[in-house]
Amino acid sequence: MIVVTSVNVNGIRAAAKKGFVEWLAGTEADVICLQEVRSEPGQLPVELRDLDGWHAVWAPSVAKGRAGVAILSRQEPQRTAIGFGSEEFDNSGRYVEIDLPGLTVASLYLPSGEVGTERQDEKERFMVEFLVHLTALRAHATAAGREVVVCGDWNIAHRPEDLKNWKANQKSAGFLPEERAWLSRVYDEAGYVDVVRALHPDRTGPYTWWSYRGRAFDNDSGWRIDMICTTGGIARRATKAYVERPASHAERWSDHAPVTAHFDYEA
């Protein structure tokens, strides 16, 4: 069995002060994909420097304090790659992938966007390029008899059941028709399976992000934008998939919650 977790830590240095280190010590995950690390490896606190029992690959952004993804794995990766062959995005701390035996695992932090701004254009450019990568990644993996797990903050909710207030958000970045249609293509054309939704087809949420503004967390006014998306072979071997919503504000060390999937699969 292999257990994979995805979590946007919203600044790993801040998260480390608020409970992330303890969460890490207690997790049963074999692979953890992190997003919004917002730290150079050299700026990490000591507790996160040489993580006992973990191999780490860090992919910070050239822009200091922004974005940044990483993958922690109990097994040593056979290969690591930062970026996906994009001139614009490979240094932006938004994608890293590793190979474990028979399995490629990626950590993705898709730009969040903001309607009517250059940041939304950037998100759209990322989506165009990244869909090409996802398609090729699955093709190559399939040809080699490998499976693929793409974990990340996709910054898009797919359907009304994936966010609390979908009616009010139809013109909001993250739930625009074109963004939702793009996610449909990730599933239907590129062939990926959203594991949490596959195992829980009929429930609302589970949400993975609650804004720090207002009382979003208390009202469970969240969005499900962090997903573990995989190729079909391993998706069919998913036995469990869930979100660790914090029990209270005191236990919250990020505005996102960890998403975890268990697979009956030997890496």
Added chain:
Amino acid sequence: MIVVTSVNVNGIRAAAKKGFVEWLAGTEADVICLQEVRSEPGQLPVELRDLDGWHAVWAPSVAKGRAGVAILSRQEPQRTAIGFGSEEFDNSGRYVEIDLPGLTVASLYLPSGEVGTERQDEKERFMVEFLVHLTALRAHATAAGREVVVCGDWNIAHRPEDLKNWKANQKSAGFLPEERAWLSRVYDEAGYVDVVRALHPDRTGPYTWWSYRGRAFDNDSGWRIDMICTTGGIARRATKAYVERPASHAERWSDHAPVTAHFDYEA
């Protein structure tokens, strides 16, 4: 009797969260000169908006979040003036003065400077212009039978007994020979009296500022750079002058401490 206090609050909004409001409620001062307010009047917290029993004049900097001086007085000023007639500095939140009956009180925040940088040049330009003002201010006041009290963060220590580590700081901004010589001119040529030193000629300090870096406060490794400087008539009527060094870190709401002088003088 009139009691005058000078204090650099290092951000009045931060200070308000750490005890400044309670200090203000307990002070016996009649006039309080503030420096480094670092807030527009409209950004002040409610507790500092309409101060019960005080008249306030705020002189913020055009540069948001920088500098800013103010004067609180229990009596209503007969006149208030922002700046001292300098094209370069009048909008920089570094000087404000008020008239009370028979007395002019000013709040000064002299630029801090940094050797070898443009900020040191700015400090020197300020010093040149400001000495002219001090001289004229005393002349006009004397002619009109008024006294003058200039309170402020002068950002210069005058003599070895005014800072802990004077030998190591002879090339540091704030204790440069030319800065010390300028302060001597304020005293000897412009005719002002440093009231705390006048009443305590033989002691080291009392320091008014301790860097937040290292263990400066614990080691009392401070500087006496906040002074109440007055014309001779009222200086001779000073009965008491002291610095309120905080008893502990918990009581510290600024890196500077309040400096207070009591005068046997009716405003």
Added chain:
DNA sequence: CATGATAAG
């Protein structure tokens, strides 16, 4: 080592 502004989320 702390302040407030800023851009980003």
Added chain:
DNA sequence: CTTACCATG
């Protein structure tokens, strides 16, 4: 509302 950056002190 929170992150981390930055310039200033």
